[in-house]
Amino acid sequence: MRWGRRSRAVLCAVLAAGAAGCGGGSGGVPVVNLYNAPQENLAVIVERCDREAKGAYRIALNTLPRGADDQREQLVRRLAAGDPGLDVLGLDVTWTAELAEAGWIREWKGAHAEQAAQGTLKQPLETARWHGALYAAPYTTNVQLLWYRSDLMPEPPATWDGLMKESARLAGEGKPHYGEVTGAQYEGLVVWFNSLVESAGGSILSPDGEQVALGPPAERALGVMRAFARSKAADPSLSNTKEDDARLAVEGGRAAYELNWPFVYAAMAADRPEMVKHFKWAPYPGLDGPGRAPLGGANFAVSRFSAHPEAAFAAALCLRDPESQRIAATKDGLPPTIEAVYRAEGMAEAYPMRDAILKALRTAAPRPKTPTYQNVSTVTAVTLSPPAAIDPPRTLATLKELIGDALQSKGVLP
């Protein structure tokens, strides 16, 4: 460890010059290194916060890779090495537990925590907690909705059964009848499964994240996934479909509806303006009635190894304050976590579906909270792929075993 720190210091000295990556008290204005997923107008937000800081700090914006796995990999590698060059980290909502448990991010306390929680929606705030403590400040959130063509499906069904019946009807009439879901072997498949299990009244893990729960609701959920993948609703490329493939299938006129994040609306308005007047949204379907929609989003955390944590907390708070969230929402299509922002200027035009999002957020299903989420998610996606091959009792047994191993870091990742 000591040796590691010294070699880092040497490396920093060698690379010094800009000093951007090495932080340290070199005097002058502290530079807060922000690491975030690519976001087109984040620089606008950063500039605004620099102005607001009035010389208390300066934010250096560093962009992580595009894929969530690649982002996480870069962050955890550098945190595991105790890299002092990271200050504010943009985290996917599923990483909070892992980074908190490993001791790589700082707890939010006192005035900071109060400010982060003030006016923040409950579900997104919950994703920033681990073992009752706050480890990040919610920045953006996201929920999936049912997006459908009202010219084909005037009455959107509230259940998966209803969706399959609608598809069968449309197929009988020789119309586009596919329903797009994220069925490829990746995180999106886990998101779909988790939402079904929660809609059936169950959960993947126990609330403390230590035990596998699953059980009868999970078996029902598996039955629905299998039935859907074998029904008229299933696109032949279901087992390859990710979010963007689903969007393209609807825009291309092949599918009648999709379960997806709200970005599809802006994309439809841009790509197929003639189609958008029939492009409507409805609550995420469930098993016996409306379901619990998948919850997404991103939070800001402060690195344990940051050399100037006070400046980092202040910067993170500015980066997610109402005005920053309004910019992110209206310019980059990222739904805010502060409730009041939904009524802010420009939101009605950028977010015609904002009431539906707010409503869905109240019941949205968070993903399991565990430091080993990465492992749980990977083995779940492998086991559920392809959805048409699911055999509910057998698949459930495999899931229980593999997730149980993953929780104890005993499991092997494929």
Place this chain on the structure above:
Amino acid sequence: MSEGGIAEGDAREVVSKGRAVLGEGQRAERRLGLWLCAPAALVMLLVAAWPVVYSVLLSFQRYDLRFPGEKAWIGLANYGTVLASPFWWNALGVTLLVTVVSVALELVLGMALALVMYRTLLGRGLVRTVVLIPYGIVTVAAAYGWKYAWTPGTGWLAGLLPEGSAPLTQHWPALGVIILAEVWKTTPFMALLLMAGLALVPEDALRAAAMDGAGPWQRFRLVTLPLMRPAIVAALLFRVLDAFRVFDNIYVLTNGAQDTSSVSVIAYHNLIGGLNLGIGSTMSVLIFGVVALVAFVFVKGLGASAPGEVR
């Protein structure tokens, strides 16, 4: 590759006559030699041996970076976990399949290319340069090229397939694409090694065989191949060890989805993605073991260490 000029005449004599005949001056010289190469040996030990030893030590521990408080020595439990995991055996199977199929294809194609290049009279330099292009391209860059080529929508190759097919998202087609990318990439290397081997075959022997009435195929099979044997074995050793470590192509093309992880990819996923140093190191140690075994078989069984040696 060449065996000439390895040792001076008298040094070889000393070795062959045994140790007893060394004079005082020679012994001092030898001591000095040892001292002179000691720093290099030490550095080698540090950079080559220590990481291996460290991996072995890690493989006996429960060591997950996410649970720093639960670090513990657990003996062989990690080996039990890995060897009981179907994911590991699947990865080993994929690795062996990719190794055997791609090296076999490369040997045949490489031999054909070597023959063409060796006999080319016109534009010899140009032909050799052109053939080497794939080997000169960075593997990761080439892999991205293949990835986009096989992705529906962006790819010229995917466009040739029936509508809606995405070969990289299915097990066997994905494996096929991976093997293809490997073969495309390293056949030139194989051809280059084999061409060096062709130079070992004396023209006289071929002419004599032709005089005796041997056809081209007989000359190739009965004269060229046996004389090239050392070069072929060396080329195979290089390529088998290389192919067994296949990583870049799989990482870019599928990242192990649809059961296409090789042992290197699965070790990477557990070490870097899963942050599980114990399990990941166990896999690294197992990979090291297999590579050592393959090298041993080649060197001892097939005599790859001494190309040109008369057997």
